[in-house]
Amino acid sequence: MPALEEIFSPRGVAVVGASPGNLSFAELVVYALKEAKFPAVFPVNPKYKEVLGLPCYASLREIPGAVDHVVVSIPAESVLKLLDDCAAKRVKSVHFFTAGFGETGEVQGEELERAMLVKAKAGGFRIIGPNCVGLYVPKNRLVNSFNSPLEPGPIAFISQSGGHAQNLPDFSRARGLRFSKVVSYGNALDVNESELLDYFSRDPETEIIAAYIEGVKDGQRFMRAMAETAAQKPVVIYKGGRTEAGRRAAYGHTASMTSSVAIFDALCRQVNAIQVDDLDEMIDVLTALRFVRPLPRDTRAVLMGAGGGPSVLASDEMEDEGLRVPPLSPAVQAELKQSLPVAGSIFINPLDTPNLIAPEAISTAMQVLGRVPGIQMLIYHLGFHPISRWGLGRLSLENFVKPAIGVMKEAVRKTGKPVLLALRPPQGLDGMTEFLVVQQAFVEAGFPVFYSMRHLARAMVRVIAWYGSCPDSGGPVSLP
Amino acid sequence: MPALEEIFSPRGVAVVGASPGNLSFAELVVYALKEAKFPAVFPVNPKYKEVLGLPCYASLREIPGAVDHVVVSIPAESVLKLLDDCAAKRVKSVHFFTAGFGETGEVQGEELERAMLVKAKAGGFRIIGPNCVGLYVPKNRLVNSFNSPLEPGPIAFISQSGGHAQNLPDFSRARGLRFSKVVSYGNALDVNESELLDYFSRDPETEIIAAYIEGVKDGQRFMRAMAETAAQKPVVIYKGGRTEAGRRAAYGHTASMTSSVAIFDALCRQVNAIQVDDLDEMIDVLTALRFVRPLPRDTRAVLMGAGGGPSVLASDEMEDEGLRVPPLSPAVQAELKQSLPVAGSIFINPLDTPNLIAPEAISTAMQVLGRVPGIQMLIYHLGFHPISRWGLGRLSLENFVKPAIGVMKEAVRKTGKPVLLALRPPQGLDGMTEFLVVQQAFVEAGFPVFYSMRHLARAMVRVIAWYGSCPDSGGPVSLP
Numbered sequence: 001m002p003a004l005e006e007i008f009s010p011r012g013v014a015v016v017g018a019s020p021g022n023l024s025f026a027e028l029v030v031y032a033l034k035e036a037k038f039p040a041v042f043p044v045n046p047k048y049k050e051v052l053g054l055p056c057y058a059s060l061r062e063i064p065g066a067v068d069h070v071v072v073s074i075p076a077e078s079v080l081k082l083l084d085d086c087a088a089k090r091v092k093s094v095h096f097f098t099a100g101f102g103e104t105g106e107v108q109g110e111e112l113e114r115a116m117l118v119k120a121k122a123g124g125f126r127i128i129g130p131n132c133v134g135l136y137v138p139k140n141r142l143v144n145s146f147n148s149p150l151e152p153g154p155i156a157f158i159s160q161s162g163g164h165a166q167n168l169p170d171f172s173r174a175r176g177l178r179f180s181k182v183v184s185y186g187n188a189l190d191v192n193e194s195e196l197l198d199y200f201s202r203d204p205e206t207e208i209i210a211a212y213i214e215g216v217k218d219g220q221r222f223m224r225a226m227a228e229t230a231a232q233k234p235v236v237i238y239k240g241g242r243t244e245a246g247r248r249a250a251y252g253h254t255a256s257m258t259s260s261v262a263i264f265d266a267l268c269r270q271v272n273a274i275q276v277d278d279l280d281e282m283i284d285v286l287t288a289l290r291f292v293r294p295l296p297r298d299t300r301a302v303l304m305g306a307g308g309g310p311s312v313l314a315s316d317e318m319e320d321e322g323l324r325v326p327p328l329s330p331a332v333q334a335e336l337k338q339s340l341p342v343a344g345s346i347f348i349n350p351l352d353t354p355n356l357i358a359p360e361a362i363s364t365a366m367q368v369l370g371r372v373p374g375i376q377m378l379i380y381h382l383g384f385h386p387i388s389r390w391g392l393g394r395l396s397l398e399n400f401v402k403p404a405i406g407v408m409k410e411a412v413r414k415t416g417k418p419v420l421l422a423l424r425p426p427q428g429l430d431g432m433t434e435f436l437v438v439q440q441a442f443v444e445a446g447f448p449v450f451y452s453m454r455h456l457a458r459a460m461v462r463v464i465a466w467y468g469s470c471p472d473s474g475g476p477v478s479l480p
Numbered sequence: 481m482p483a484l485e486e487i488f489s490p491r492g493v494a495v496v497g498a499s500p501g502n503l504s505f506a507e508l509v510v511y512a513l514k515e516a517k518f519p520a521v522f523p524v525n526p527k528y529k530e531v532l533g534l535p536c537y538a539s540l541r542e543i544p545g546a547v548d549h550v551v552v553s554i555p556a557e558s559v560l561k562l563l564d565d566c567a568a569k570r571v572k573s574v575h576f577f578t579a580g581f582g583e584t585g586e587v588q589g590e591e592l593e594r595a596m597l598v599k600a601k602a603g604g605f606r607i608i609g610p611n612c613v614g615l616y617v618p619k620n621r622l623v624n625s626f627n628s629p630l631e632p633g634p635i636a637f638i639s640q641s642g643g644h645a646q647n648l649p650d651f652s653r654a655r656g657l658r659f660s661k662v663v664s665y666g667n668a669l670d671v672n673e674s675e676l677l678d679y680f681s682r683d684p685e686t687e688i689i690a691a692y693i694e695g696v697k698d699g700q701r702f703m704r705a706m707a708e709t710a711a712q713k714p715v716v717i718y719k720g721g722r723t724e725a726g727r728r729a730a731y732g733h734t735a736s737m738t739s740s741v742a743i744f745d746a747l748c749r750q751v752n753a754i755q756v757d758d759l760d761e762m763i764d765v766l767t768a769l770r771f772v773r774p775l776p777r778d779t780r781a782v783l784m785g786a787g788g789g790p791s792v793l794a795s796d797e798m799e800d801e802g803l804r805v806p807p808l809s810p811a812v813q814a815e816l817k818q819s820l821p822v823a824g825s826i827f828i829n830p831l832d833t834p835n836l837i838a839p840e841a842i843s844t845a846m847q848v849l850g851r852v853p854g855i856q857m858l859i860y861h862l863g864f865h866p867i868s869r870w871g872l873g874r875l876s877l878e879n880f881v882k883p884a885i886g887v888m889k890e891a892v893r894k895t896g897k898p899v900l901l902a903l904r905p906p907q908g909l910d911g912m913t914e915f916l917v918v919q920q921a922f923v924e925a926g927f928p929v930f931y932s933m934r935h936l937a938r939a940m941v942r943v944i945a946w947y948g949s950c951p952d953s954g955g956p957v958s959l960p
Contacts, residue, residue, distance in 0.1 A: 100823030161789020171907045240792040243799030248807060252826030253788035278793060308733035309641020312720040313758060319723030327728060343580030346732030427651045432912060
């Protein structure tokens with residue numbers, strides 16, 4: 001059997017079931033591979049001579065070049081014959097987008113899955129899925145959605161859901177997250193979560209592992225894989241099907257008999273994996289793991305930003321989620337008041353002064369507060385609301401962003417405390433371009449950016465708890 | 481003393497402390513009033529002859545026309561003299577943006593506030609603030625931020641924070657929320673939360689009241705005002721300063737001695753006011769109150785939308801927040817399977833079929849599910865993720881939005897169940913225009929739109945609990 005490593009670097013990819021112009025998944029894959037300049041893409045469909053400008057073949061066997069990986073989107077009843085072609089063509093892996101197998105709950109679907117597995121074993125190839133979107137390996141230009149970044153990064157994502165597998169890289173792109181490999185594995189007929197965890201625990205290109213799991217195939221093996229993996233790298237898990245309705249949906253989705261939530265939670269606690277409640281939180285935790293340097297081992301923070309009401313809200317959200325915002329001593333307040341305006345200001349942590357958008361004020365505040373004993377992180381928040389948009393150029397790259405990045409980097413260097421940003425996006429197009437430009441500059445400078453204080457706080461509390469439970473040796477390999 | 485009603489409809493507005501080009505609040509107000517075509521705006525500043533193209537006066541007394549309302553942004557030490565001018569000019573109300581009073585915690589600030597109040601009483605005018613952004617009354621073109629909608633709506637908002645007072649209308653604009661009056665009242669030296677609640681409980685232009693409160697001036701009076709108001713109209717409250725850090729921030733912000741959270745919570749429960757935890761949740765609850773018709777009295781919902789993983793996530797979020805997603809009977813599932821595809825689908829509630837973006841499929845699903853006994857609402861969710869953006873025009877107005885709105889309106893009419901939408905926005909500019917166009921069409925058609933299932937569920941659970949506690953007469957005046 002081919003190793004997973006071989007499967008992630010195929011020479012040729014065939015897309016079976018591709019049709020021109022029907023906007024199907026198969027057509028999307030052909031489009032995306034072409035767009036990514038993957039060198040050898042072969043649409044297969046006896047009805048067409050050409051798909052999106054590429055020659056289309058009547059069957060796998062007619063393809064002239066080598067085919068290592070096959071993407072399949074044809075009805076379930078035709079797949080067994082196709083698998084004979086796969087064996088003849090000596091492919092290494094077959095990914096079934098096709099659904100209508102075990103997850104339908106019908107006996108025929110389950111029987112078909114067993115027959116597929118027998119053919120794969122005999123033919124010497126692996127099966128990914130069925131009922132998933134397969135592989136995304138940026139460095140090898142192997143993609144399954146259009147407009148996917150080809151720049152690799154240190155995060156691996158295994159997902160039982162194709163939607164989440166495509167959404168996570170897309171939603172987290174602007175936050176600077178990039179991926180080594182993303183594997184959507186659907187019904188997990190052959191390649192499953194435990195094998196993938198084992199692989200990524202050893203993969204030198206992967207430093208952080210994210211997982212969306214609805215149900216596991218072999219509980220004992222999964223527990224071993226989790227324990228071994230989480231001891232080496234941070235593992236962030238979002239368990240789908242935590243509620244009754246979610247469990248029903250997961251069974252209908254991937255035929256997963258979702259395991260007991262209590263057992264799953266206990267396992268995660270025991271092996272020190274980080275559990276999250278939804279995809280947004282997964283992105284937040286990954287952002288914290290990837291960009292907060294140094295990682296704090298304690299929850300005490302200073303909050304600074306412009307706006308009284310927003311400061312009250314942000315303080316409540318932080319403490320509500322479990323970060324601590326300790327009061328500043330009179331001496332520290334007095335030091336701040338020497339160079340920051342007093343009218344319209346709050347000095348007691350949170351710190352809010354009307355000029356806290358000026359780089360010099362940010363610099364003073366961060367240099368003073370970063371040295372306060374016990375404070376573990378400096379949090380700067382900024383809302384892209386009407387007032388901040390008024391006065392064109394107020395938040396421009398030249399006037400605000402570049403000098404602010406300069407003074408924040410200096411503060412990190414001089415105080416040894418990480419700077420985190422909560423940038424609240426506007427709710428419409430108005431101001432969105434400005435927001436994205438500002439976000440991009442901070443992200444490219446290496447800062448962790450969150451979209452609200454609640455999101456920031458929730459993620460940091462989880463990451464600090466995880467880090468606090470890592471061995472004192474400094475925890476997992478590459479962090480922090 | 482002038483009644484609040486008079487204060488909301490001033491003839492002339494003077495802006496004291498306006499300077500050209502310094503991007504101050506005073507300049508913003510001049511700019512905004514001009515932009516809104518408010519008929520009589522008078523900048524006042526002895527240093528300038530003109531501000532933003534308007535004649536600028538050396539003092540209030542020199543203004544030729546009538547001035548009913550004065551916006552003040554000058555240092556705290558100059559305000560007493562100004563109040564003499566206000567009395568001489570026979571104004572009705574003075575709004576102090578100026579900060580540096582009681583909220584500084586210094587004795588001088590508190591003494592100054594007392595002297596201001598004496599002058600206001602003697603001069604026969606009211607004070608709004610200090611330390612706030614004052615009034616926004618769209619129908620009278622009285623604005624305090626640029627680009628504010630002039631279209632009025634049934635929601636009043638009273639806010640101790642100027643930031644929140646400006647942000648709520650801005651952030652909720654795309655969701656279709658419009659306001660009768662927004663009052664930012666800061667330190668509440670004169671006009672305070674209780675008087676405002678009393679006023680809005682009687683205001684015929686206001687059907688729903690939202691409030692951001694850090695602390696109350698007179699607990700007994702506030703309790704009476706809350707009880708009387710909440711008996712007549714829904715009151716949505718966000719209490720700032722629920723945590724230690726939030727309390728410190730609130731004291732630094734508006735000198736509010738925030739009341740005990742436990743007492744505040746008990747009061748809200750007793751009078752049946754709806755408490756929310758942040759500004760996003762306030763917008764969600766207002767959206768539900770404003771646009772969900774009929775309002776359900778029970779939490780049972782059907783969830784429909786395209787995507788397996790997203791359906792699992794959405795189900796978990798719904799039940800986690802307290803909405804119920806009851807399983808569908810085999811008979812109902814069989815009925816759905818007659819016209820919806822089985823492969824790649826989930827039929828058990830949630831309902832997820834690959835074609836659930838097609839108006840005919842939406843129509844079938846809603847007509848069948850809206851008649852299932854016990855089901856109170858129909859929830860449709862859609863993510864603007866890569867797949868949905870692929871296939872240009874897939875979510876276009878002509879192909880999707882207009883026909884979908886048609887079939888959803890028909891479903892509401894025929895089944896008597898409300899349709900709610902969870903539209904997940906993209907995270908960047910890519911797809912944002914399309915998202916906003918789709919959102920706008922649904923909002924203009926009168927549908928409630930939420931940005932995630934968690935947000936939708938949390939808001940609906942709060943609104944259903946509120947509605948369930950209203951008298952059987954049908955509850956507050958104008959709802960549902």
